[in-house]
Amino acid sequence: MGLAKRIIPCLDVDNGRVVKGVQFLDIRDAGDPVEVAKRYDEQGADEITFLDITASSDDRETTVHMVEAIASQVFIPLTVGGGIRTCEDIRRMLNAGADKVGINTAAVFNPEFVREAAQRFGSQCIVVAIDAKKVSAEGEPDKWEIFTHGGRKPTGLDAVEWAKKMVAYGAGEILLTSMDRDGTKNGFDLGVTRAISEAVHVPVIASGGVGNLDHLVDGVIEGKADAVLAASIFHFGEHSIAEAKQRMTDAGIEMRL
């Protein structure tokens, strides 16, 4: 008996529709975000992450309405990320019904924003999203660096040190995405997941690379993740949340069934 590990389906939303992850060239429509969220809620998802990947900020109003619609019908925690740059952005999303907001690029360019946000809204709703890439060569000690712009721009920041800094600034949770793995279906980068999870005292969500249910198990057991996030394996009916939970339970992981 104890705290369960969490499965978090992620909705990448572009122009009001759920799409297959950003890394995929052939963006496939996976439905209406409200309907998809309800389906995952019924299947037993532990939380839902809504990632607004709309390029223009003109459609931010659409996102607010969608978050409102989801939050009125789905009674599990909801995290909203994408384009969160100011305290005003956070306030709007929380008022719309989000429980947590994900801050990504804005944290890299202005770490003080994380401190300000945590002081104003509480650490419990501040998730710092980290996009990391392995930069050490074969045979060298492992080293991961923070990248921005969908993994294209290096920042020179060490991923583990950055995670520690973000927690010190007030992050209540870390959403860690391996940019090497995202979209590959080859599984999480377990090395960076474990390194960060062991370095910080707040929960770490592993993301990027899930291609099958065993990858979720590995993320928790080997990666020491507190939660696992996946998108495409759930969106197109390859696997249900319930199936994923069963596989994890069979592997000895405590889950909410």
Add this chain to the structure above:
Amino acid sequence: MTNLTESDTNQSTVAVIDYGMGNLHSVAKALEHVADEYTKVIVTSDPAVIDAADRVLLPGVGAIRDCIGEMHNTGLVPSIRKAMKEKPFLAICVGIQSLMSHSEENGGVDCLNHFAGNALFFGDNHRDHDGSKLKVPHMGWNQVKHTLNHPLWAGIPDNARFYFVHSFYVVPENKAEVAGTCDYGLEFCVALARDNVFAVQFHPEKSHKDGLQLYKNFIHWNGKP
């Protein structure tokens, strides 16, 4: 008044206290989701509305010093105390901590002292029974053991999972008032009950069907243990 109007007998209001500590959308939506046509959910910072309500819900989010400070600043403490004396009253999350005597958060804050006891920090080096390190905050779904029979547990299985996010936990002096416990490195109190007051550490509005059931029970509760 002997002549109750139809609305007096049928209509019931639940006041969700808004003392400026952020988003009450989820709490109000969850209550509305389980409310019948005779129940009205009102998010309010008006003492008169709270005084007139049939039921009162005290939410809580963020740090305790701000919570208690805002309760005082908004002048709502007398209405909160009055409600706790006379009608079904439910406190959630930081709300349960605010009802204790004292919290050690923010360097120590005196709280409303409805329940004798303190809110304590899990600590930076919180460990599981086997010695492994545990994350703080305690975030996610954990099992709640019923330690009292109570109308608010009706229809909720013992050891059902609820959603938690907190770094402080309450330690009441009177163990007979503990209605539920949870295990996270140690067994601690997550629900307190005395007369018409019930308080929980978890978030029913984020706890799916069992959380909604608790809100439903609250809406139909007559305030008797």
